[in-house]
Amino acid sequence: MAEALNIVGAGPAGASAAYAASKLGFRAVVYEANPRPAVKPCGRGIPTLSNLPFEVPKERVIADIKGAVLYVDGVKSVEVRDTVRGYIVDKEGMIRDVIASSGAELYTSSPYNASNGTVKVNGQVREVRTGLLAGGVAFYDGEKIYGVQAIVRAPRLESMDYLYIDFDTSLIGYYWIFPAEEGVEVGVGGFESPQRLRELLERYIEKHKEMLGSYSILSIAGAPIAVGGVSTGSVRGLFKVGEAAGFVLPLTGEGIRPSAISGYEAARAYLTGLDVNSVLESLNISRVVRVHRSILKALKGMSPERRRDFMFEIPAAVHEEVALGTMNINRIVKALASKPLLAAKIMKYIMIS
Numbered sequence: 001m002a003e004a005l006n007i008v009g010a011g012p013a014g015a016s017a018a019y020a021a022s023k024l025g026f027r028a029v030v031y032e033a034n035p036r037p038a039v040k041p042c043g044r045g046i047p048t049l050s051n052l053p054f055e056v057p058k059e060r061v062i063a064d065i066k067g068a069v070l071y072v073d074g075v076k077s078v079e080v081r082d083t084v085r086g087y088i089v090d091k092e093g094m095i096r097d098v099i100a101s102s103g104a105e106l107y108t109s110s111p112y113n114a115s116n117g118t119v120k121v122n123g124q125v126r127e128v129r130t131g132l133l134a135g136g137v138a139f140y141d142g143e144k145i146y147g148v149q150a151i152v153r154a155p156r157l158e159s160m161d162y163l164y165i166d167f168d169t170s171l172i173g174y175y176w177i178f179p180a181e182e183g184v185e186v187g188v189g190g191f192e193s194p195q196r197l198r199e200l201l202e203r204y205i206e207k208h209k210e211m212l213g214s215y216s217i218l219s220i221a222g223a224p225i226a227v228g229g230v231s232t233g234s235v236r237g238l239f240k241v242g243e244a245a246g247f248v249l250p251l252t253g254e255g256i257r258p259s260a261i262s263g264y265e266a267a268r269a270y271l272t273g274l275d276v277n278s279v280l281e282s283l284n285i286s287r288v289v290r291v292h293r294s295i296l297k298a299l300k301g302m303s304p305e306r307r308r309d310f311m312f313e314i315p316a317a318v319h320e321e322v323a324l325g326t327m328n329i330n331r332i333v334k335a336l337a338s339k340p341l342l343a344a345k346i347m348k349y350i351m352i353s
């Protein structure tokens, strides 16, 4: 029988690691603390399905996004329509599919205890001394913000097929309205306390009652988001992957795709005897995380007024690069051809990353 790969956490990173193991002919054992995988609050937006390490079947796509409207402090700055610009996925179903297709043994309600390197499976204690730690943001040691999101039944937005994003320059974050099965997801993430963000979210929903129709809030939940950049390392012999290692784009909070890529590549490296941390740090997605992180740092250093001007100055094509999580330097340079001063500033942020 093939040697087994231990994986702690059944989110996008852990599932992708299990998938990579199966492709290489190894058995994977996944330990998940919750009764179900991938249940943390999440907007479930993915800019592209093409560079995920696994296929996403059509039935797991809740909405094809065909445009986006961007606001800065409530004032419209960019609108793009009529081209597919992303997807909202059934994250839980998608992760369940990936784990099932990997043939991994999945133990739910089986939390890993990092203080002694064990998991409890059906009341029995097991030692877990090797493998991957894909337990998410709780294991991340860099800077975090908080995100809080409500599922809102909103009759006027029932067939929404675009993203509504409202940057808030005082929060250095943004509000979002995304399509969902039961209505829409309205959320906010930024540099504020969880309690304050929740109050701001409730106020934001009330302020948008015209747009939402006679709405009702079905649930509200939140979680931290890693925005400090990639920080690899290990805990009791387990290599950190996914959000535990900072695989989230700091400007947008996009973490499903970066975490999935990191989990897949880390498992391949681990099982083929390569240095897991060096492989993770040299991934293309790690470079994109670094570029996002340096721009976020630059934004944090600006006054709110300067930040607002900067956000308005940025052309749609650059917003798109950020939202798509690609950061293609050639396209950014082209988009900024008529704004040499802004180009110089942005390139400086990118180059120092």
Ligand SMILES: Cc1cc2nc3c(=O)[nH]c(=O)nc-3n(C[C@H](O)[C@H](O)[C@H](O)COP(=O)(O)OP(=O)(O)OC[C@H]3O[C@@H](n4cnc5c(N)ncnc54)[C@H](O)[C@@H]3O)c2cc1C
Pocket (backbone or CB within 6 Å): 008, 009, 010, 011, 012, 013, 014, 031, 032, 033, 034, 036, 037, 038, 039, 040, 041, 042, 043, 044, 045, 046, 110, 111, 112, 113, 114, 134, 135, 136, 137, 138, 147, 148, 149, 187, 222, 223, 224, 225, 241, 242, 243, 244, 247, 248, 253, 254, 255, 256, 257, 259, 260
């Ligand atoms: C409000 C909000 C909205 C977001 N919206 C988006 C979005 O629209 N698009 C996007 O791409 N990203 C979004 N993100 C980020 C995204 O959810 C995460 O970055 C991504 O899920 C990280 O994947 P992961 O597998 O590394 O970690 P997780 O998805 O957090 O999975 C970790 C798993 O490990 C389990 N676990 C934790 N501790 C233990 C333990 N001790 N033992 C065993 N198991 C454990 C957890 O229960 C969980 O199932 C959002 C985040 C928040 C908070």
